[in-house]
Amino acid sequence: MNALQQYIDLYDASREFIEQQSPALLNTLRREARERLASARLPRKGSEDYEASDLEAVFAHDYGVNVNRLPFDADPSEAFHCDVPNMSTCLYYTSNDAFHSSATAERNIGKVVVEPFSMAAVDYPELMASYYGKLANMDDPTVALNTLLVQDGLFIYVPDGVIAERPVQLVNIFNAALDMMVHRRILIIVGKNAAIKLLACDHTQSPDYQYLNNQVIEIVAMQGSTVDYYDMEESTPKTNRVSSIYVDQHEGSNVLIDGITLTNGFTRNNYHVEVNGEHAETHLLGMTIASGEQHVDSHTFISHNAPRCHSNEMFKYVLNDNAVGAFAGKILVQPNCPRVEAYQGNRNLCSAPTAKMYTKPQLEIYTDDVMCSHGSAVGQLDEEALFYMRTRGIGLEEARRLLMQAFVADVIDGVRLDALKDRLHYLVEKRFAGTLSSCAGCLAACRSND
Amino acid sequence: MLVIKDLQASIEDKQILKGINLTVKPGEVHAIMGPNGSGKSTLSAVLTGNPAYTVTGGSAEFYGKDLLALSPEDRAHEGLFLSFQYPVEIPGVSMVNFMRTALNEKRKYFGQEPLSAADFLKIMREKRSIVQLDNKLASRAVNEGFSGGEKKRNEIFQMAMLEPKLSILDETDSGLDIDALRIVASGVNTLKSKDNATIVITHYQRLLDYIKPDFVHVLYKGRIVMSAGPELALELEEKGYDWIKEQVDSQQ
Numbered sequence: 001m002n003a004l005q006q007y008i009d010l011y012d013a014s015r016e017f018i019e020q021q022s023p024a025l026l027n028t029l030r031r032e033a034r035e036r037l038a039s040a041r042l043p044r045k046g047s048e049d050y051e052a053s054d055l056e057a058v059f060a061h062d063y064g065v066n067v068n069r070l071p072f073d074a075d076p077s078e079a080f081h082c083d084v085p086n087m088s089t090c091l092y093y094t095s096n097d098a099f100h101s102s103a104t105a106e107r108n109i110g111k112v113v114v115e116p117f118s119m120a121a122v123d124y125p126e127l128m129a130s131y132y133g134k135l136a137n138m139d140d141p142t143v144a145l146n147t148l149l150v151q152d153g154l155f156i157y158v159p160d161g162v163i164a165e166r167p168v169q170l171v172n173i174f175n176a177a178l179d180m181m182v183h184r185r186i187l188i189i190v191g192k193n194a195a196i197k198l199l200a201c202d203h204t205q206s207p208d209y210q211y212l213n214n215q216v217i218e219i220v221a222m223q224g225s226t227v228d229y230y231d232m233e234e235s236t237p238k239t240n241r242v243s244s245i246y247v248d249q250h251e252g253s254n255v256l257i258d259g260i261t262l263t264n265g266f267t268r269n270n271y272h273v274e275v276n277g278e279h280a281e282t283h284l285l286g287m288t289i290a291s292g293e294q295h296v297d298s299h300t301f302i303s304h305n306a307p308r309c310h311s312n313e314m315f316k317y318v319l320n321d322n323a324v325g326a327f328a329g330k331i332l333v334q335p336n337c338p339r340v341e342a343y344q345g346n347r348n349l350c351s352a353p354t355a356k357m358y359t360k361p362q363l364e365i366y367t368d369d370v371m372c373s374h375g376s377a378v379g380q381l382d383e384e385a386l387f388y389m390r391t392r393g394i395g396l397e398e399a400r401r402l403l404m405q406a407f408v409a410d411v412i413d414g415v416r417l418d419a420l421k422d423r424l425h426y427l428v429e430k431r432f433a434g435t436l437s438s439c440a441g442c443l444a445a446c447r448s449n450d
Numbered sequence: 451m452l453v454i455k456d457l458q459a460s461i462e463d464k465q466i467l468k469g470i471n472l473t474v475k476p477g478e479v480h481a482i483m484g485p486n487g488s489g490k491s492t493l494s495a496v497l498t499g500n501p502a503y504t505v506t507g508g509s510a511e512f513y514g515k516d517l518l519a520l521s522p523e524d525r526a527h528e529g530l531f532l533s534f535q536y537p538v539e540i541p542g543v544s545m546v547n548f549m550r551t552a553l554n555e556k557r558k559y560f561g562q563e564p565l566s567a568a569d570f571l572k573i574m575r576e577k578r579s580i581v582q583l584d585n586k587l588a589s590r591a592v593n594e595g596f597s598g599g600e601k602k603r604n605e606i607f608q609m610a611m612l613e614p615k616l617s618i619l620d621e622t623d624s625g626l627d628i629d630a631l632r633i634v635a636s637g638v639n640t641l642k643s644k645d646n647a648t649i650v651i652t653h654y655q656r657l658l659d660y661i662k663p664d665f666v667h668v669l670y671k672g673r674i675v676m677s678a679g680p681e682l683a684l685e686l687e688e689k690g691y692d693w694i695k696e697q698v699d700s701q702q
Contacts, residue, residue, distance in 0.1 A: 383501075388538040391498050392552040392608060393526035393559070402551065406542025406591075 003059035004141060008037055011148055014067045021069050022151045023121035029133045033148040040141040052326035052358040053268050053297045055142065058240050063181035063212055065149060066097055089169035089199065090114065092154070096174060097182040099154055112164045112196060113157040117185070120155035127157060132187055135218040135246035137272070142242045146183045146216045153185030156198070160191035160222070167197040167417060172213070174239060175205040184215035188227070190253075195226040197417055204235040213241040221253035223277065228416055232260040233267060234436075237293060244270040251277025251306070256416060258285040260424070261296045262431050271300040275309045286315035287411045289404075289431050290323035290355075297326035304333045304340045307367075313344040316411050318404050319355035326358040331374065335366040344374040349407050351381060351400065401432045451476055451647060452517075452616055457508035458672075459496045466492040468672035469508065474616065477644040481658055481683060482651045484669035485691045490651045491535060493669070494618045498532045499525055512616070526552075527559040529615030533605040533622050540592035545604075548592050549574065549611055556612070577610035581637040599630035606637040617641075618649045623657040635660030655687040668694055 011018065011034065019027045045054035092114060093100040099116045113124070120128050138144040158164055172184065190196055204211060221227045233241065241264065249255055259269050273282055288296040302311050317325040327346045348357045361374040381403050389399040405428060412428065415421040430436040457470040466489045474480055484490055496503050497510060499522035510517040512528060520528065540548070553573075554564040565573070578588055581603040593601050602622055609617055619638065623631055638648065638661055650661055658666075658680065666682040667674045670691070675698050676682065 382538075382540075384538050385540045387500055387502075387522065388534065388540070389548070389552075390522035391526055391532050391534075392548070392612065393523050393556045394548075394552050395523045395555060396521070398551060398555065402543050402547070403540070406540065409542045 003042055003056050004037055004040060004145065006062070007059075007065065007145060007149065008034070010065060010067065018067055018149070018151060023117050023128075025121050025125075025128050025132055026117065026150060026153075029147050033138055033144045036138045036144040037141060037148060040144060042141055049299060049328060051328070051360065052324055052356075053266070053295070055242065055268065058212065058242070058266055058268075061179065061210060061212070063210070064176075064178050065181050066176075067149075067151075069098075069151060071098065089167045092168070092170045094154070094170065094172040094184060096176050096180060097152070097184065099152060111159070111162045112168065113155065113159075114168055115155055117153040117155055117187075120157075120187075124155070124157060127189060128155065128187070131189055131218065131220055133218075135220070135248050135272075135274075136216050136244065137246070140244060140270070142214055143216055143244055146185060146214050150183040150185045150216075153187060156186065156188045156196070158190045158194040158196045158225075160194060162191065162194045164194075164196040167199055170198070170200045172200060172202045173205055174203070174209075174211045174213070174235070176209065176211075177206065179210040181212040181214060184213055186215075186217045188217070188219045188229075190219075190221050190225040190227050192222045193224040194222070197228040197230075199230045199417070199420060200232065202231075202233045202235050202239075202241065204239045207236040207238065210238045211235075211240065213239070213243070215241070215243045217243070217245045219245065219247045219255070221247065221249045221255050221280075223250045224252045225250070226254045228256045228258075230258045230260070230415065230417070230420060231269075232262070233264050234262045235264050237263075237265045239264060240266040242268045242270075245272065247271075247273040247282075249273065249275045249277060249280045249282065252279045253277065254281040254283075256283040256285070256414075258283075258287075258411075258415060259298065260286075261288045261290065261294075262427060262436065264290075264294055264296065266295045268297045269299070271298070271302075273300075273302045273311075275302065275304050275311065276306055278306045278308045280306065280309045282309070282311035282313075283414065284311070284313040285411050285414050286327075287408050288315075288317045288319075288325055289408070289428065290317070290325060291320040292323065293321070294323045296324075298328075300327075300329040302329075302331050302342065304331070304337050304342060307337045308339040309337070309342075310340075311342045313342075314411060314414070315346045316408050317346075317348040317357060318351065318407060319348065319357060320351045322354050324356045324358075327376075328358075328360040328362070329374070330362040330364065331372060333365040333367050333370050333372065337367045338369040340367065340370040340372070342370070342372045346376040347407075348376075348378045349381065349404065350378060351404065401429075404432050405429060451513055453509075453511045454497075455509045457493075457496065457510055458506045459492060459503050460506050461492070461503050465506070466503075466672055467496065470669075470672070470674060472667065472674060474647050474649065476615075476647055478665065479642075479648045479650065479661060479663045481663035481666045481680075482649060482669055482674075483653065483666060483683065483686060485695070488669045489672045490669050491620055494532055494620045494649075494651060497525075497618065498522055498530060523555065524559070526612065526614075527556050531609050531612055531614035531617045533602070533609060533617065533619045535620040535622075535624060537593050537596075537601040537605055539594045539596075541594050543592050545588045545590060545592055546574070549608065552608075553611065573611065577607055580610050580640055581606045582633055583607045598625035599627065602626055602630065602634055603637070606634050606641075610637065610641055613641075614646065616647050616649070618651065619661075620651045621653065622650070623652055623654060631657065632660065655683050658683050670694060670698055
């Protein structure tokens with residue numbers, strides 16, 4: 001069986017249609033994607049780098065793909081009333097696979113460019129041509145599939161020297177009334193000495209339908225730039241996601257990527273960071289809180305290709321019930337890269353005997369004179385601490401919650417956006433208390449009309 | 451307030467307590483002494499409900515309630531407190547959050563509204579001064595990076611916050627220098643009233659110079675083998691435990 005075949009057949013049947021509706025640039029990579037997919041197979045559970053996750057099974061479901069670009073919804077900002085506590089963002093939406101801006105989107109106008117590929121292909125043809133698809137690697141069949149079927153995407157560009165005043169927030173919503181797969185795509189180019197903070201929140205409005213988001217994000221951080229990308233998933237048990245983030249870091253750039261999963265179905269997050277310039281700094285953080293049948297698999301790769309760079313990686317998981325977590329992290333220090341400092345940590349708490357965690361830390365070093373470490377641990381809640389708290393009158397459930405919150409606190413404190421940090425402490429508290437409703441969610445505190 | 455009858459307990463099938471009888475009344479201070487391994491810490495663990503121990507017989511009533519049937523947190527709410535021999539570090543949980551949760555859980559137990567932030571901080575400030583606990587320590591994670599002396603002061607601070615009816619001090623003097631010992635002891639004495647009681651578990655007379663006991667009990671091989679007034683502690687300091695051990699062992 002080959003789950004890819006149904007999507008390849010769909011492409012072959014609708015090729016003209018897809019190409020007509022897409023910017024020409026997107027069509028230039030489809031031939032290669034189609035060729036790659038002809039012989040590709042999605043990884044099954046147990047294959048290399050997929051010890052815990054079965055992509056073939058995830059893609060095998062018969063999802064609808066919106067090749068005809070039918071609008072599902074009016075402007076989603078109409079359907080959401082957003083009240084952003086202590087933080088004003090430039091807010092954008094993706095409704096299923098279609099991009100919308102909102103009234104607050106204009107705040108950074110003239111400085112930060114946020115627009116769909118269809119517009120960017122006209123406004124910034126050279127940038128699009130220079131960077132689209134250049135980082136993403138089509139050896140990964142999910143990336144090839146995204147490239148094959150993507151019809152639009154989001155282009156974010158911060159010109160040289162521009163410091164974005166407000167964070168850019170992207171709220172991704174699934175709300176189609178059918179089982180659906182989307183191919184979200186984002187290209188982020190942050191110019192020399194420019195800075196931006198981005199927050200993406202994934203939500204699902206219709207818990208009854210099965211969705212799959214197969215997304216690809218490319219981030220180019222130019223010399224001296226600062227990029228924060230916070231990626232928060234708060235979806236439903238029937239929402240699945242395969243996400244690949246590729247980062248190219250130039251000299252002296254500072255990139256923070258933070259992947260947060262609070263609620264979801266199946267998620268595979270791939271992070272691929274190429275550190276290509278000296279004195280670059282990379283912070284890769286992850287926090288997963290999973291219960292029920294949630295499945296969260298993170299795969300990270302940081303390649304130090306230049307001397308005197310610093311990377312810091314920490315992923316924490318709290319797993320309950322039948323949740324499955326997986327982490328595989330590899331740090332590669334290429335030859336002739338002295339004075340690289342690279343630290344990787346993965347700490348996991350299984351609060352039920354039925355929860356499972358797979359972890360695989362890896363270091364590969366080809367230069368002397370570097371400082372690297374990796375560590376991984378899986379444990380349970382500290383019984384002594386629980387008893388100590390109970391003797392002070394704190395009930396068992398409350399004591400467990402306090403310890404779980406404490407466990408993830410340092411990852412939350414790594415967030416470089418105060419309003420988001422506060423919000424995350426609050427959300428995590430609610431998540432552990434079991435009172436997080438499906439859309440109490442993101443920073444925008446969206447409330448649907450229903 | 452506390453009536454213990456023939457209390458027996460084991461850990462991992464090893465019988466530690468073999469029939470403890472002890473009655474404590476309000477206003478009293480009891481010292482429990484005894485050689486290493488006699489079961490002193492086990493007694494405090496069993497009374498506070500440590501799940502590592504199994505009660506195999508006997509009873510313990512606290513103000514007429516079956517203490518052994520209550521969860522550790524409910525025992526705390528009813529007014530039982532244990533100052534740990536080795537206070538536990540809890541990284542990531544701040545003292546403020548810890549104490550506020552503890553106080554509010556107790557209030558909830560008695561059907562009271564939670565404390566306001568201002569009221570809570572006021573109480574915290576007051577009680578901190580009793581054991582001269584630095585504000586910096588109060589804002590840190592529970593016991594994390596505290597010195598031995600700071601940990602013990604922090605135990606007495608928590609005791610002051612929770613206002614228990616019966617406090618068990620398990621080797622609170624271990625690891626303390628003279629100054630810290632004085633601060634801890636004066637904290638305990640400040641909190642003493644005619645309505646509450648204290649059980650002091652210790653190896654040394656030293657602590658009893660500061661916290662004057664009304665009764666001294668010797669625990670040996672899981673039983674209280676001798677009870678007397680404060681003069682017994684002085685005698686033990688002078689003569690050690692061998693004479694009691696011989697007496698008990700020859701009787702068996």
